[in-house]
């Protein structure tokens with residue numbers, strides 16, 4: 001089931017999300033709904049707060065990045081199969097020289113800005129069956145995880161934009177907050193909520 005995506009300005013996007021326990025009701029359905037919602041909006045990642053649920057859970061499918069011909073065949077192959085469910089993740093290590101990439105967010109339509117992040121991360125998390133895993137990720141895969149991890153900490157990529165660019169996106173963000181945006185997918189605006 002496709003759910004509306006919470007827009008910038010909703011307080012749920014600013015909360016530090018809560019741990020998910022193994023008895024969380026209808027978790028399988030929730031995960032499926034999150035994938036459906038993400039695919040419908042042509043996203044590569046979606047965190048639970050973005051559908052209004054303040055839980056430490058996000059889904060990723062980086063397959064669309066595999067079409068980028070500028071990348072090596074190895075990276076394209078890896079990204080084509082990089083699909084995961086992350087429950088209660090912890091980024092335990094971030095290393096390497098910061099690199100810049102143009103990010104976007106389904107909760108912040110039509111805003112794209114360069115963000116600096118570390119290229120190498122180690123993450124412990126539980127998968128959709130609550131099996132504990134520790135994995136190392138690099139490059140774009142790491143980038144998507146870092147972006148989604150920020151969501152469960154109440155951080156948005158626009159918080160990481162600095163200087164003049166931050167000033168330049170101010171009006172765009174305000175327009176999203178008050179519902180003056182028309183993405184191709186259904187959104188939920190805090191301002192319009194009863």
Ligand code: ZN
Nearest residue numbers: 104105106107
């Ligand atoms: Zn996002």
